[in-house]
Amino acid sequence: MTLNCYNIIDGTAIDYMHCVLLGITKLLLSLWFSSEHSRDQFYIGRSASRVDKRLEEIQPPSCITRKPRSISKHMKYFKASEFKSFLLYYSLPLLSGILPQQYWDHHALLVIAIYNLLQHSVSPHQLDLCQTLLTKHCYQFSRLYSERYMTANVHLLLHLPDNVRQLGPLWAYSCFSFEGQNGILKNLVHGTQQVDKQIISTYSYIRSLLLAAANFSDRTCEQHFEAFKQLYFKHNMPEQRCKVLENVYLLGKPTRTNVTETELLALSTYGLNQTCKYLRIIFHGFQIQSFQWKINVQKRNNSAVAYRPDRGGLEYGLVQGFFVVEEGSSPKVYVTLTKLLKHDSVQLQMQSHPHWQIPHITACVPPTSSSLTIAIPLEHILSPCVYISFSDVQCVYLAIIVNLLEKD
Incomplete structure (x- = not known):
């Protein structure tokens, strides 16, 4: 060279x-x-x-x-x-x-x-x-x-x-992002002839839409552009989303019927008396939802999170709901959780190298109806987790998502 x-x-x-x-x-x-x-x-x-x-x-x-x-x-x-x-x-x-x-x-x-x-x-x-x-x-x-x-x-x-x-x-610098861009380019092609011209034409159309959208503050224009993204990029945009904090969006409509007494008791530790909660949010590009959310619950678990309280080490829980409180000029979001206790006798550990820990996977006691409900500010949540439960094992495992940047 x-x-x-x-x-x-x-x-x-x-x-x-x-x-x-x-x-x-x-x-x-x-x-x-x-x-x-x-x-x-x-x-x-x-x-x-x-x-x-x-x-x-x-x-x-x-x-x-x-x-x-x-x-x-x-x-x-x-x-x-x-x-x-x-x-x-x-x-x-x-x-x-x-x-x-x-x-x-x-x-x-x-x-x-x-x-x-x-x-x-x-x-x-x-x-x-x-x-x-x-x-x-x-x-x-x-x-x-x-x-x-x-x-x-x-x-x-x-x-x-x-x-x-x-x-x-x-x-x-992994190839995941490049493979993802190949998928986007593929969605710009809608026929078998003159593929290169199709990509150039559609890309030019997208650029012109972006420039036109910058000149409008009308909500209708934004909705049309989101519909366009769904058509060409197959984005599954939520029907209703509301930005409350940087990189945090509330999804859907609030509910008053699913607020439990244990949640109200947990919120009272912050002097709150909220009866209106949301079941889903977008958190740094990841969807976190209450385990009370019934859609797709047999296939996915978006309720497991890792959080760090004001004092103490890393903890784990299952989300019950999100509560928005107006505090001064900006809203504050609180989360109610079913707290998961770390298992005393079961942890993943290398027998040949016990001094090296497996820090991102923790064994916890399975939740029950008597598990403790707590409330924390949303900013205490560190990451979504993979909730792993096997029928032949007497514990559940929580694995912290490695980063909030790389997508599959």
Whole structure:
């Protein structure tokens, strides 16, 4: 390279979508479940039906676009986003007690490292930890799975921390955004002839609409533009949304019939006596909804959140409702939650490396009718969570969404 300002080593990004998800995660699943490895210690294909049953019981939030599918029937059709959800959120709870412990511990090294490298920001301490975890993962890979599977993707894991140190978190330059833009371009084509002209023509039309919309403050103009986006980009815009705070929108109409006495008692700790609540909001681009919201509840769970109270560490809960209070010049939103207690005797932990914690997945006691209801300000919520519950396990798992920026 003749560019003095460009270093081909430090300036070239490793795409984790192809390296980690479509490369290593897919390889591991093939090793674990393919019958050609039936004599190996890591083979768990005989437990495939149990794994599939657990997968079917998971109700991911709407921000995870694809629901879990059967590994035995559909793995060869998995998209990169499905491997991502499996790696970061499902795999450790799912395979606990099924994958032999030394292989589960080895896989946990990869999960913790990739989760850290995908966060909104990554500290120097986290980078050093990830380097240690990935080095140990790669060192043990040949011993556990044989040198035959020491692929280039496995080697590239060693360079990911330096990649993040030079260029930023893995989500900042992954191929997910480019694949998403390809989907948008595809929606601009409505025929088989002269595809290039169709894209140019539709794009020019969109630009002219944007310029025209900037000259109008009329609400009708905005509604027409939203309808246009639905037509061309298949956006599912809510019927009614109201902005209350930056990056926070209330959805639908408020209700007075579903406010419980325990919610009123919880709100009274803030001196509030609200009887009008909302069941859904958009929070930094993610939908959070009350578990009382009945639409699509059999397939999705958008009520699980992680929050941090004024004093204390990270806590978890299931949203009951949202209450808007006018305080001075700006409104304030309070959330009522069913508090989830952390399980005393069940937590995911590596037996071979007990000093390394799995920070983003926590085992909690399943909620009951007697669970405590609390109220917190909306700003205490940190992130939506994946709520994982298996019929053969006496706890539930809460996995924190890795960041609020990268979409599937």
